[in-house]
Amino acid sequence: MKDDVWPMVHAERAALIADLARLDAEQWRTPSLCAGWTVHDVAAHLVDTARTTRLGFVAGLVRARFDFDRLNSQGVERRRGASPQETLERLRWAAPRRSGPPAPLDTRLVEEVVHGEDIRRPLGLTRRYPPEAVVRSLRLQARTSASFGGAKELAARVRLTATDTELSIGRGPEVTGPALSLLLAVSRRRPALDELHGPGAPALAAALYAPR
Numbered sequence: 038m039k040d041d042v043w044p045m046v047h048a049e050r051a052a053l054i055a056d057l058a059r060l061d062a063e064q065w066r067t068p069s070l071c072a073g074w075t076v077h078d079v080a081a082h083l084v085d086t087a088r089t090t091r092l093g094f095v096a097g098l099v100r101a102r103f104d105f106d107r108l109n110s111q112g113v114e115r116r117r118g119a120s121p122q123e124t125l126e127r128l129r130w131a132a133p134r135r136s137g138p139p140a141p142l143d144t145r146l147v148e149e150v151v152h153g154e155d156i157r158r159p160l161g162l163t164r165r166y167p168p169e170a171v172v173r174s175l176r177l178q179a180r181t182s183a184s185f186g187g188a189k190e191l192a193a194r195v196r197l198t199a200t201d202t203e204l205s206i207g208r209g210p211e212v213t214g215p216a217l218s219l220l221l222a223v224s225r226r227r228p229a230l231d232e233l234h235g236p237g238a239p240a241l242a243a244a245l246y247a248p249r
Contacts, residue, residue, distance in 0.1 A: 042142045043135050045170045049149035050087070050132040056162055057125055065121040070155040070226045078113050079155050080124050085112030086138075086148050087131035094138035143177040150174050151224045154217070158228065166217060168202050175199075175220040179206045188223035191244050195237035197223070210237030 057080060065077045074082070089112075100111070118124035137145055150170055157164060179197065181187025192207035199205070199216035212219070214233035221229035222241065230242050 046145045081113045081117035084116040084127045090136045091139045147174045171216045211235040212237040
């Protein structure tokens with residue numbers, strides 16, 4: 038059922054809030070895995086996406102001239118507090134929400150898992166994500182066009198096989214690794230490539246990180 042997404046989303050938000058609450062000021066300034074964004078910026082982005090509604094998303098996209106990068110940057114600027122504590126309180130307030138853009142509900146899982154790692158990995162933090170949350174996120178990315186941040190075209194050329202769960206997606210030379218690493222790689226998080234193996238790994242790297 039679609040509604041079962043929200044308990045997982047809320048659990049991920051709560052876990053990240055607990056991790057963020059333990060950070061000092063310097064850690065909030067740490068560069069995240071999102072190019073150009075600090076940990077603080079990613080947290081502000083998560084506030085923005087948690088507060089997004091369907092109509093608000095469309096209106097914001099129009100204001101951003103249909104530029105998703107500009108839309109996200111404007112959201113960070115709007116939701117970033119004057120201090121990490123203020124941003125954290127905004128995230129706490131937004132965490133129970135069940136709104137989102139006009140997109141599949143599993144995009145909410147992708148947001149929480151991938152951005153959770155954007156924050157945790159540079160800080161040396163780890164989380165054991167529920168396998169279902171990671172698998173659903175990876176399946177969605179594999180059927181979402183690259184123009185919307187997914188890897189549909191890539192999944193038609195390589196086979197993504199998780200070594201820690203029963204999941205294999207796509208056709209072609211095989212790429213193997215933990216499901217979380219596969220998810221991060223197809224979400225264009227370069228450090229995850231070091232955790233992947235198989236004859237398709239070089240092709241995966243070349244396709245994901247070729248100049249656009």
